Amino acid sequence: MSKPDGLLVDIAALVESGHSNQMTLTVVAGGAVITGRLAPEAVWRQRVSEVLADSARLSEFSAAFTAPTPAEKTPTHLHFHVARILQGTVGIPETGGMYRVAIDDVSAWTMGDFSYSDH
Numbered sequence: 001m002s003k004p005d006g007l008l009v010d011i012a013a014l015v016e017s018g019h020s021n022q023m024t025l026t027v028v029a030g031g032a033v034i035t036g037r038l039a040p041e042a043v044w045r046q047r048v049s050e051v052l053a054d055s056a057r058l059s060e061f062s063a064a065f066t067a068p069t070p071a072e073k074t075p076t077h078l079h080f081h082v083a084r085i086l087q088g089t090v091g092i093p094e095t096g097g098m099y100r101v102a103i104d105d106v107s108a109w110t111m112g113d114f115s116y117s118d119h
Helices: 006-018 041-053 059-065
Strands: 024-029 032-038 077-087 090-102 106-111
Touching: 006 032, 006 077, 024 077, 024 090, 032 090, 041 059, 041 077, 041 090
Parallel strands: none
Antiparallel strands: 024 032, 024 106, 032 077, 077 090
16 A cells, blocks of 8 residues: 555554554455454564574574664554464464564455364
């Protein structure tokens, strides 16, 4: 999108201000469908940092995610956790991942997430 959706920016700002990770959202960005829960950027960065710190090969990258995030700014990205990229009837990864999506890249979105079952 050339201009970010104001409502989506407002939702991201509410997630940031409430420090909540319970808002579920599904977006289309770059042709990919991503579904999951939004997290405040600081919470998302902390979790990514922890995952990297636990890795023998990637721990040196952990510090890049611990830099303070500026307060009082208009959100430019959505920070998903426990999220999946939908491919047919499969969500990748099965357990959910951490995704950062530029709000400018979102071409469509809906409230809620999509879950799959074998039934």
